[in-house]
Amino acid sequence: MINRREFLKGMVATSFTVVSATSVLAPLSALASVGAKKRDDWLTTGTHFGAFKIKRKNGVIDQVKPFDLDKYPTDMINGVRGLVYNPSRVRYPMVRLDFLLNGHQSDTSTRGDFRFVRVTWDQALTLFKESLDTVQTKYGPSGLHAGQTGWRATGQLHSSTSHMQRAVGMHGNFVKKIGDYSTGAGQTILPYILGSTEVYAQGTSWPLILEHANTIVLWANDPYKNLQVGWNAETHESYEYLAQLKQKVKQGNIRVISIDPVASKTQDYLGCEKIYINPQTDVALMLAIAHELYTNNLHDKDFINGYSLGFEKFVPYLTGESDGIVKSAQWAEQITAVPADVIKVLAKTMAGGRTQMLMGWCIQRQQHGEQPYWMAAVLATMIGQIGLPGGGISYGHHYSSIGVASSGAAAPGGFPRNLDEGQKPIFDNNDFKGASSTIPVARWIDAILEPGKVIDANGTKVTYPDLKMFVFSGNNPWNHHQDRNRMKAAFRKLECVVTIDINWTATCRFSDIVLPACTTLERNDIDIYGSYANRGLLAMQKIVEPLFESLSDYEIFSRFAGILGKEKQYTRNMTETDWLKKLYNDCKSANEGKFPMPDFETFWRDGYVHFGEGKPWTRHADFRADPEINPLGTPSGMIEIFSRKIDRYQYDDCKGHPTWMEKSERSHGGPGSDKHPIWMQSCHPDKRLHSQMCESQEYRDTYTVNGREPVYLNPNDAKLRGIKSGDIVRVFNQRGQLLAGAVLSDNYPKGVIRIHEGAWYGPVGKDGSKAGGAEIGALCSFGDPNTLTQDLGSSKLAQACSAYTCLVDYEKYRGDVPQVSSFSGPIEVSL
């Protein structure tokens, strides 16, 4: 018989146990819901286009609005839904028909005919591994190139190329690349001149420029267009300063002079002064300005003597003493079409006050692209304001919020790209058979076509390896490389191409094994927002589950590592969530005591942590303050107007000082202009990030003309050819042909057309079929400008991409209009 006392004691004990047990379990369940939120909540994530808040409805992305801290969201927010829901998504792993049938002995001329067979993940990954086995065994590491990188998608954990290179690296070694397509020539020449790559460096803060500069020279620079996208989750803070600049221009406080063949979006926005210049002739204009400064004694002799080297070796070239050609304003007028008196006034203006030079990147994406960057640095040196706020020169203010002062916080690291300490690949072979294991990024097609060839590159010799296999991940070389038909010829020599991507890009089309990756919005990740501002950390919350059979990069390569028997080594025995927390916590430790960060659960729930404002800063100020203690990274520690190091290379296309050299093809009276009179400008798009977002159908429909990429034409040139806006135009040269939709506009002068790069290549056969697109010489149905560009190294120094040295002609298209073949994915075939 239990007495009352015992009964009460028992009741109290039981209730106490129950209460405490549930309160212990509660936090565990909260942890389990990391990433899961109530269905009607706004989730946070970030892309190259911006940081967003996204709402679902019935499990599907419904609304997208800008992140609270983004005051200047881009119009491209309207394309975000289409990043996930579009007909180009790679749905399941697929293998090219003939590769599935015949492996490394397949008929490579059918590559590009877009016929693929669906397979399972296991089959695809096993085939991938077997191909790597074949290549490593037969050819060794020099036969495999897995080194190309691209813009990928945001997110430090799922960084696509890191995953691919780590996993493939566990199997064996491979050929890698140096340089990139964005700034290939610039990043190679500037270390010799200014001692740093400069193009990806933080620049003088905008507030200082707005306060101190009298004149801003935008040279081949369209920041209002290009700042829409960013390397990290972009929050567009630069636009605040562009708005302030617009005001200052209106009030007459600052002069902005934009030098450009085309009337750019920035010119339109700022309402600034413009100087038209013949395409590819900028170096001539710069030389003439320098000549003006020198002959009128407007150059800063003290600065030149105290901070630079080699001016006295450069002057004879300027004055004509060395080559008999005086680089005067009159001389430049003949080449550039800029009137001599305009040049003289420009020189006086630049030297007559505080002048900030802001260079764009497309000017170095041409033959001899090293020269305009070098000569611009020489001009800035002659003006003598390098290191002063609002003076000097910047090569990056149009990119990813450069110019917005950085908070100074530590950013999170990423998933490791290399193998861990002590790990070795299965094929531990480092014998590249005398070939280089690293080649210039833009010379890979050359390498495939001419293995064993030795070229000059940046002071050394590079021997092309005999490449048989490529792996691309989150990277679209069939967008950013030049001369599509030449690429087709090269690809016929390859035995195996594997591509991991979200959508059926042209690179996937010309591959043998295609693996579906999911988008940024279909996985959890972490990244900073504000790009160079490093304004804070963003929780990139998974919005929807990966569509179809797509997987995150982490998952794809964990499985691949599993097939190698190395899954534990690959993941370090951690789950995806473990990694996310580790990256966050490592960042938190690095910021300890400086930038407080909450625990991971709080961060994930809030969606972000803010690091605060940065301090305004002037580039090169410490060099100016004490060039002895703070030398530049050049051989002498000073600005090198004449570079002995480059001079010693004895390159005919890159000499010891900046030189004007005629191009292999140039419009407006230059070589080849008699045959193809039009210069094609294929600059960065206004409505995409390169080729990203082209897949977003509803957004694409807002700018395509007759279903095709727009080609912007000068009204007079178009009229001569009987073309009006909306017509389908065939643009062509000796390298290829494409169809695009005509847009007539006064923004484009005589002899110039523009087709934005990133337009998806959609070749079709003579019969208009998708499969016929494999033919060499096929017509591009959508308007990819790289069908027509030249695959030429900028010079022996950088061997970089020369897309802007390109002449074309165009006509009204009168044939049968083929369907656009770029976006509908492959022709699915069953065995």
Add this chain to the structure above:
Amino acid sequence: MRWLKSLWQTLNSPAKYLTLGTISLTAFVMGVLFWGGFNTAIEVTNTEEFCIGCHSMESKPYQELQKTVHWSNHSGVRATCPDCHVPHTWSRKIARKMEASSDVWGWFFNTVNTDEKFESKRLEMATREWARFDRDDSLACKNCHNYQSMKWETMSKLAQKQMKRAAEKDQSCVDCHKGIAHTLPDMGTARAPELIAEVGTGPSKFEVNQHYYSALTKPLYFSDKGDVEAGTLNVATKVKVLESANGRVKIAIAGWRKQMGAGRVIYYDFGINMLTAQLSKEAAKTEGVIVGFEQKEDQMTGLKWQRVETQLWTDAQYLVTDQQPLWDYAKDTFRTSCSVCHTQPDEAHFDANTWPGMFQGMIAFVNMDQDTQALVQKYLQQHSSTFVNKEH
């Protein structure tokens, strides 16, 4: 007083009734008992319970120990206070016991009885113990931890490298493992904690005319006393110690300088832009501080260079005996930090004078403190194509 006299008389007169043997045996037995008692008393003061009897010892070092591997680990072997803090050999034990009278002093006069007082004296107490460990090459640790018995294969690759190197020299454990059992004192600067954790703070005694390497960028002084700075010694620079005094060492720095400006930047070698030391303007101008030798023109730039030497003082801290741990740390940092966005370039891909430009262009993308930045840049330069002939 009378009883004292009586006692003396008794002791001073020969035994009347007791035999010599009885007295001797009794004395012997009493001696044993006494010795035993004395020893027991000493041993009681050598127990953990005794040590933590003082509140400050219990609440601070004892609690801190419980967070470390010397308290709890997978083999269940733990250390108590006396294992490390009381020498095992008798003579040194007794000596230590006599030193411990300062503990009694402290207990009596409340020198460390509060948190604040303890923390303010932590560095002093730690330094004393480190000096004791230095004197016998960390014998206290080696009573249990034996280099010969270490199972290298179970260590991480990095640990293996470091430990094998230490084993070769029978190195003193606390050179690197300070803070292994109790919280480290605040040494004024928490500079590059991971780097210092890897390479240590260096020995406390220096051999004359031996070479050492700076583990951090360090101030240089004109003399062994005073705070007048003569310049800065860059990280990973090889110097020769000439003498020691007052916690500082006099070092000889050799290199080359450019004949420009005040000529106060000393570089590693002719034509090589690797920073060795930077002197202040005053130091450079003072007669005899920088001694110049032959001059040469650099064909690469047209600049004139001069071989120089200088002898200055620096604090004895952060000078290590071996350069390799610095390079190992730098290499790992480089591989990890510089592969987040792209594959890191091969060290020999650029020459020594190209690396600074490349490095400076990228440094904003990684989280390295100033010291680590300087070290990694130097590592890259030292292993660049200027010094290493490597196909890649």
